[in-house]
Amino acid sequence: MVKGIGGLSRTRHMSVEEIVAIFLYILAHHKTNRYVGAYFYRSGETVSRQFHLCLKAVLKLHTELLKKPSSVTEDCSDDKCDDKWKFFKNCVGAVDCTLVSVSVPPDDRSKYRTRKGSIAMNVLGACSPDMEFIYVLPGWEGSVDDGRVLCDAISRPNGLVAPQGCYYLCNAGYSGEGFLAPFKGHPYNLSEWNNGSHQPQSVEENFNLRHAMARNVTRQCFRMDESISAIRSRRGRNKRFWNSEEDKALIDALHELSTDSRWKCDYGFRNGYMIRLEEMIGKSVPGCGLKASPHIDSRLKTLVGKFRAILQMLATKGFKWDEKKHMICVERSVYEEYCKAHPTCKNLYGVSFPHLHVMMEIYGKDFATGKPAEGFLDAVDDMDKEEVAQVYIESSDDDVGGSGILTTEFAPPLKKVKRDKTSKKKGSDNVAQCSSGLELACLQNFMKDMNAHLSTMAKVWSRADDREQDIADKCNKVLGELLKLDGLTPAEALEAANILTAQPNKLNIFFNCPVYLKKQCQCSSFWVIFKVQTILLVNHCFAVVQHCNLSSPSESAFSEKEDQKMALGYCRCGDNFSCDDCNRSHQPARLSHLGFDLPDAWPSSTCSLPSTKPHWRRFFPCFSVKEGFDGPIAKIIDGKSIAAIIKSQVASDIMRMKDAVGKQPCLVIVLVGERDDSHSFVRTKIKACNEVGISSSVVELHADCTEDEALHVVSSLNKDPSVHGVLVQLPLPEHLDEEKIMDVINPEKDVDGFHPLNMGCLAIKGREPLFVPCAAKSCIDVLLRSGTEISGKNAVVIGRSKIVGLPVSLLLQRHQATVSVVHSFTKNPQEITREADIVITDVGVPNMVRGNWLKPGAVVIDTGTNAVKDPDREHGFHLTGDVCFEETVKVASIITPVPGGLGPVTISMLLSNTLDSAKRAYKFV
């Protein structure tokens, strides 16, 4: 059809089948042009051109593919006509609108923003009672209401018209000839009949119920067209009920895989095990049609949820296991009381669960090692309440869709059932119609052609799969190859690997070129950039060293391996380093709350004094504060360089993780409203994620979104196992309760560290939070890197917000500082700050802290990021801190500038927290 009617023709190098394969691949996988190009071995330009040609050809098929309207007959005798339509004689179908997510340029976003805050277009469709499209009008911006789209559809030339004497069912927002709407002011949505318990009470209600039921059939048409992700997000629809035979087949298969080291290793099951389960279940229960996604995936979640709940109960006094009945054995009243505090355990009383022992064998080990997170279990369970409660009540898998409100009587036939029904009918019709030999031959020819086309397409895909596999293999090997190259340090090898793996073409060139050229082949791209970055970092350090007169700049910067390692932040946990000053070997301790390898404290001051070979000081020139400081200018911390070091460590760990587990960390940011500063911060975070290999996305909600909507978004991210970090960008619009939303974030994904459980653990001595707020963590990191001694010092924190002030004051206490907190009620704050060795500001008032607020030689960390109007700047403002830099730089010994100080380090800490979360999720060390 695309050839004959659409006019699509082959090119010199591409068959029509390949063009169609690429077209279908793009539609199905939502991949970028570059990715598809690499996958099919075609240039981005070819992919784009052929996609558009194919699209044009497909669009031309509308005359063939769209159905001609035919009205419902009096007795609904047409065998394709569902019973629900019999009340609507002469009706040709129904009209409805649906929102389809789109990407649009930033300037157009407001037009496309829907009431729920997403960016989408409004697509109107008219469908026949047998679920075929009669008319489609895509393209309206998502902010318009459905009524306006219908008016446009009707008034257009070649628009939507009901044939003479016929009509479409539409919703109450529409009106006009040829369109039958329900009665306004009476229940209409099927859910309003409340699971069948509320029967229509009046003629109007009766009419509305029938109208809704008929129209609901056509709504399925839209659902077929929605993306898989959209279908997934409507959990509970189209439930798939599992019988005990299928359950058993699933658990048996899982058990078998769990004993096979090719499928299960220490961190859990390996990639692709769901597909294997699908095959195994298919063999044990032939014809069951259970698919890896969504059926098996979803059922497993349900069973594991039950299993966890049972284990939890069995660990509680009074609960026993009845081996005969395979169920929990306890007084009902005790059970009910227990469920009040542990809602995830609901609906298990008197319910048999025959898989306990096998699941113990499969998962027992995994659950036992997950103990460190135990303190949070109840809270997490509470948050999962909604999901698990629904799962248990329905006793079905949860992912397959469904509001769980419709009874089978009201429910529209499942998509699958409906499709099976029609296809079967079509099949028998076809056989009847093709009784004549000629027609049968036509059909056979058609099938033969079709097979040939499909097989060509399959070949194209399979070639592309091979190429993808080949690239994956090369990606896995590239770091090893690079490490073998002489003259490339591990950090350089890593950087190179990052660049090469991002660009399959370069990867191929690298592998194909002879050894002596291998190093050169990346010279042009990363090598120069990387060298330049390193030189900048070294130069920067030298500039300061020179200023401090601690070491001669004429010394060769990279004369010692040790120095190189330190400069790149490569001194890893457990590495011994030798100190030339005291000739002793030191081992930096791991500082758990910093999340990566930073020493708790640098070597004692006796061996940190200036010496002839001050290799520590060379790269961290602010290493000894008082001794090194002789005024009048403070050392200025370069936050960007520190951030680069942290990012390179994070990137390296992510590569290791990808290698070992095949997964990468994922951060999702929830952004409510249109604040420019928030949008800008979020962009910076996303960019940083891309740099290190964290996958990231932003869920944007409209400034007017309801609290429920925001809570719902967070809850669904909590439940998504592929998301490791959930961050709600602050501040939120005033009508939203920030604390309520923070409470809902799963503490195990709370990479901001703002959840009360994390903050509480930070506050209590002896407890370890899962995450420490990023800005606070950065303050301590910068202090440690600059060699500032914290223990026993007077520290003043100005500000007590949860983002910086409060957590940093808690962290400083953990580092044995004596901490004073200044806030808006503090009288004479300057008297307090003048006593401080360390001052950290988190106020939001530009230039508040003046030079005369400080003790000479104080260390000043400025976290304020304040926009100050500045007509000379491109954007009309510049950023400034809470500290008057010009004055302070003459008094303090160390200062962080704004911009370029603490901010970039904060961002890199967010990456580090996200990585930590993914590591915990995959039990990867």
Ligand SMILES: NC(=O)C1=CN([C@@H]2O[C@H](COP(=O)(O)OP(=O)(O)OC[C@H]3O[C@@H](n4cnc5c(N)ncnc54)[C@H](OP(=O)(O)O)[C@@H]3O)[C@@H](O)[C@H]2O)C=CC1
């Ligand atoms: N660089 C980074 O990584 C980050 C930077 N920031 C920046 O830090 C600044 C503060 O942000 P945030 O913490 O969200 O702000 P908040 O408004 O939540 O907190 C400000 C704090 O400063 C105190 N304060 C306000 N005015 C005074 C005053 N005149 N004297 C003494 N204390 C005062 C407030 O006291 P009270 O409690 O009594 O109201 C409050 O505790 C902003 O510029 C922000 O951009 C924030 C996070 C990270």
Ligand SMILES: Nc1nc(=O)c2c([nH]1)NC[C@@H]1CN(c3ccc(C(=O)N[C@@H](CCC(=O)O)C(=O)O)cc3)C=[N+]21
């Ligand atoms: N849930 C949440 N978590 C936060 O961590 C959080 C937040 N909400 N809301 C806002 C504040 C502010 N904040 C900054 C982070 C980086 C820079 C930063 O990178 N600053 C750059 C300049 C950035 C620029 O030029 O736009 C610099 O100082 O050099 C600044 C500020 C995190 N916050």
